[in-house]
Amino acid sequence: MSNEQLEQIEISIEQAQEAVAYRKALSNLLSNKNFEKIISKGYFESEASRLVLLKADPSMSSEADQNLIVKSIDSIGFLRQYFTTIMQLGRMAERSIEADQTTREELLAEELH
Numbered sequence: 423m424s425n426e427q428l429e430q431i432e433i434s435i436e437q438a439q440e441a442v443a444y445r446k447a448l449s450n451l452l453s454n455k456n457f458e459k460i461i462s463k464g465y466f467e468s469e470a471s472r473l474v475l476l477k478a479d480p481s482m483s484s485e486a487d488q489n490l491i492v493k494s495i496d497s498i499g500f501l502r503q504y505f506t507t508i509m510q511l512g513r514m515a516e517r518s519i520e521a522d523q524t525t526r527e528e529l530l531a532e533e534l535h
Contacts, residue, residue, distance in 0.1 A: 431522050435522045437515075442515045444511070445508055445515070448508045465501075466498060466502055477492075
């Protein structure tokens with residue numbers, strides 16, 4: 423076993439723990455009543471619906487207005503995708519931590535022999 427391998431595993435575990443902490447923080451936010459009201463319902467649902475309806479409004483038919491509406495709709499999707507990515511990376515990191523800890527234990531066991 424080399425110290426470099428062990429150091430790399432330790433770094434990997436630390437990075438994975440950060441991703442897990444991010445996922446947990448987001449989970450806490452998602453379960454917060456105010457977050458649910460303002461972001462989940464208000465932004466992801468109500469605002470998205472309002473923008474879709476606004477897109478069809480004849481008074482908003484100019485190219486500039488349409489571009490602004492599309493950018494606003496896209497921003498909702500990007501934020502939601504960001505949250506999804508945090509959750510996915512956190513779940514993957516949890517599995518990675520287990521695998522890295524096993525590898526670390528194996529490397530340390532080899533060192534004793």
